[in-house]
Amino acid sequence: MKPLILITNDDGVDARGIRSLIDIARSYGEVVVMAPMCNASGSALSFTGMRPLRVETVSQESGCTIYACDGTPVDCVKIAQEHFCPRTPQLMLSGINHGSNASINILYSGTMGAVLEASMAGLQAVGFSLLDHSPDADFSPAEPYIRSVIDEVLHNGLPAQVSLNVNIPVPPDGQLRGMRVCRQSSARWADSYEKRVDPHGRPYFWLTGRFECDDNGPETDQWALENGYVSIVPTTPDHTDFRMLETMEKRIACLKF
Amino acid sequence: MKPLILITNDDGVDARGIRSLIDIARSYGEVVVMAPMCNASGSALSFTGMRPLRVETVSQESGCTIYACDGTPVDCVKIAQEHFCPRTPQLMLSGINHGSNASINILYSGTMGAVLEASMAGLQAVGFSLLDHSPDADFSPAEPYIRSVIDEVLHNGLPAQVSLNVNIPVPPDGQLRGMRVCRQSSARWADSYEKRVDPHGRPYFWLTGRFECDDNGPETDQWALENGYVSIVPTTPDHTDFRMLETMEKRIACLKF
Numbered sequence: 001m002k003p004l005i006l007i008t009n010d011d012g013v014d015a016r017g018i019r020s021l022i023d024i025a026r027s028y029g030e031v032v033v034m035a036p037m038c039n040a041s042g043s044a045l046s047f048t049g050m051r052p053l054r055v056e057t058v059s060q061e062s063g064c065t066i067y068a069c070d071g072t073p074v075d076c077v078k079i080a081q082e083h084f085c086p087r088t089p090q091l092m093l094s095g096i097n098h099g100s101n102a103s104i105n106i107l108y109s110g111t112m113g114a115v116l117e118a119s120m121a122g123l124q125a126v127g128f129s130l131l132d133h134s135p136d137a138d139f140s141p142a143e144p145y146i147r148s149v150i151d152e153v154l155h156n157g158l159p160a161q162v163s164l165n166v167n168i169p170v171p172p173d174g175q176l177r178g179m180r181v182c183r184q185s186s187a188r189w190a191d192s193y194e195k196r197v198d199p200h201g202r203p204y205f206w207l208t209g210r211f212e213c214d215d216n217g218p219e220t221d222q223w224a225l226e227n228g229y230v231s232i233v234p235t236t237p238d239h240t241d242f243r244m245l246e247t248m249e250k251r252i253a254c255l256k257f
Numbered sequence: 258m259k260p261l262i263l264i265t266n267d268d269g270v271d272a273r274g275i276r277s278l279i280d281i282a283r284s285y286g287e288v289v290v291m292a293p294m295c296n297a298s299g300s301a302l303s304f305t306g307m308r309p310l311r312v313e314t315v316s317q318e319s320g321c322t323i324y325a326c327d328g329t330p331v332d333c334v335k336i337a338q339e340h341f342c343p344r345t346p347q348l349m350l351s352g353i354n355h356g357s358n359a360s361i362n363i364l365y366s367g368t369m370g371a372v373l374e375a376s377m378a379g380l381q382a383v384g385f386s387l388l389d390h391s392p393d394a395d396f397s398p399a400e401p402y403i404r405s406v407i408d409e410v411l412h413n414g415l416p417a418q419v420s421l422n423v424n425i426p427v428p429p430d431g432q433l434r435g436m437r438v439c440r441q442s443s444a445r446w447a448d449s450y451e452k453r454v455d456p457h458g459r460p461y462f463w464l465t466g467r468f469e470c471d472d473n474g475p476e477t478d479q480w481a482l483e484n485g486y487v488s489i490v491p492t493t494p495d496h497t498d499f500r501m502l503e504t505m506e507k508r509i510a511c512l513k514f
Contacts, residue, residue, distance in 0.1 A: 044301035045364045046329075052461040053450070072303075074365075078448045079462055104377055106496055107302045108331075116496070120361055120445055148512040156508060161443060162498050164505075179512065181505045183497040186418060188377055191335045193310070204309040205336055232509060234501035239363055239373070240440040241419050244491035248421075248438040251413060252489060255405040255436065 002029035002063075003090035003154060006123070008076040009097065010040045010110025013058055013068040017096035020139035021128065024146055025093060026064055028154065032089070033058075033066040034080035036073060036110075041099075043072040043110030045117060053079060073114035081121065091154060092118035096139050096146070097129035102167040102221040102231055103185040103213055112165055116237050119163035124153055126164040131225060142168040145179060145230045165233040169225040177228040184233050185222035187213035259286035259320075260347035260411060263380070265333040266354060267297045267367025270315055270325040274353035277396035278385065281403055282350060283321055285411065289346070290315075290323040291337035293330060293367075298356075300329040300367030302374060310336060330371035338378065348411060349375035353396050353403070354386035359424040359478040359488055360442040360470055369422055373494050376420035381410055383421040388482060399425040402436060402487045422490040426482040434485040441490050442479035444470035 005025045009018040013035035025031050048071040058066040067084055069076050077092065097111040106112045111127050118125035126149060130142055149166055158164070169176070190212050193205040216222040221231035262282045266275040270292035282288050305328045315323040324341055326333050334349065354368040363369045368384050375382035383406060387399055406423055415421070447469050450462040473479045478488035
C-alpha cells in the first residue's frame with residue numbers, strides 16, 4: 001500500500017507553499033491535508049481547548065483530500081489523526097513555510113509547532129521552510145532537496161520523538177550549494193512596539209522586530225543558510241538543559257524550606 | 258536599589274495563582290505585572306503579529322503596578338520590557354500556573370512560553386506551576402519552595418538562556434517531601450475529539466485528552482511529582498537533538514539533489 005502522508009502548515013490552506021508541498025507529496029502516496037483556514041503564523045504549539053473546532057472539506061480528489069480547520073497547526077495535527085486520516089500516516093510534512101524557521105524561530109513557528117506535535121504523537125515528521133516571505137515566492141528550486149529528505153526519511157525513518165527542521169535559503173545567485181546538518185543557532189528578536197493612537201485617542205501597539213544572531217559558527221543553521229546551504233536540524237521536544245543538571249543539583253541541595 | 262521583578266502567567270491577570278505570586282514577589286522588590294486579560298492557557302510561545310495590542314492599567318500601588326494586555330503571555334513579556342518596565346527586570350516570574358507544566362506540558366504552556374521568551378531576551382526567568390487546576394486552589398503550601406527558588410536565583414543567577422520550570426505537587430497527605438532537580442519526562446497526550454452536532458445540523462469537535470507517561474524513572478520530573486517532591490527542570494530554548502547530529506550527517510552525505 002502507498003504511504004499515507006499528512007500535511008499541514010501555518011500560512012493557511014491557500015498558501016502557495018503548502019500547495020507546492022502537496023504537489024511533491026502526491027507522487028509518494030496518498031495525501032491528507034489539514035491546514036488552518038487562515039494565516040496562523042506565530043502559533044507555536046498553541047492549541048484550542050476553550051471552544052470547539054470546525055472542519056471544512058476544501059477538495060477531494062483521488063489520493064488527495066484537503067481539509068481546512070479553524071484552529072491552530074497543532075489542532076490540525078491532533079484532529080486529523082483521529083477523525084480524518086483513514087489510517088496512521090507514515091509521514092507528516094509541514095510547510096513549505098513562507099519565511100525562515102531556523103534558529104530560535106522554531107519556537108514561535110506554527111509550522112514547526114505542528115512538526116513537534118506530530119513527533120510527540122509518534123509520527124515521523126519534517127518541516128520545510130523557504131527563506132522568502134512573499135506570498136508568490138518561487139518554491140521550485142527547493143524541490144530536489146525536499147524530495148531527497150522525504151526519500152531519506154521514508155526509507156530510513158527517524159528515532160522516536162526526533163523530527164527535522166529543514167530550511168532552504170534563497171541565495172543571491174540562485175545557486176543552492178548543498179545540504180548541511182546543523183545545530184539550532186542561538187539568537188534574539190530585538191522587538192519594538194510602535195505606539196499609535198486610535199481615532200478615539202486611545203493607544204495601541206504594533207509589533208515590529210529585528211532578528212539578531214551572533215551565534216553563527218559553521219556548525220549552526222544560521223551559517224549554513226547565510227552560505228547558501230539547505231540547513232537540516234534534528235529536533236527534539238525535550239527542553240531540558242542537561243548541562244545544568246549537576247550544577248542545579250548542588251545549588252538546590254543547600255536550600256531550606 | 259530593590260530588584261525589579263516582571264510577572265506574567267497564562268491563566269489571566271485575575272487568576273488566584275498570579276495574585277499569590279505577586280504577594281510573594283512584592284517582598285523582594287518592585288513588581289511590574291503584565292498578564293493576559295483573559296485565560297490564555299495553551300498559548301505556548303504564540304505571539305500577536307497581525308493586529309495591534311491594547312494594554313490596560315489594572316492597579317497602581319507603591320512598588321506594584323498591574324497591567325493587562327489583550328495578547329498572549331509572550332506578547333506580555335515583549336511589550337512590558339519596552340514600554341512598561343522602568344528599567345531592565347532582574348527577574349521574570351511566571352505563574353503560579355493552575356495545573357501541571359511538567360513533562361511535555363511545557364511545550365503547550367503559555368506560562369512556560371513566557372519563561373522561554375524571557376530567557377531568550379536575556380532575563381533570568383522562572384515558571385511556577387501547582388498541580389491543581391481548580392480556580393480556588395490553595396497556593397500557600399508552595400510558598401516556602403517558591404521563596405527558596407527566588408532567593409537562590411536572585412543570589413546566584415542563571416547562565417544565559419537557561420530558565421527554570423518549577424512544578425509543585427499536591428500530595429494526598431499534603432506533605433511536600435522536598436525539591437528535586439530533574440529532566441523533562443517524555444510523554445504523550447492521547448487526544449480525542451468528541452464530535453457533536455450543532456442546532457443547524459453541522460458537526461463540531463471538542464478536544465478532550467488523557468496524559469500518558471511511561472517515562473517516569475527517578476531522574477524525571479514526573480517521578481518527582483508523583484512522589485511528593487517539587488520538581489525543578491533547568492530548561493533551554495534549544496530544540497537541537499544533539500544525539501542525532503552525527504547520524505544525520507552520515508545519512509545526508511549519501512543524498513543526491
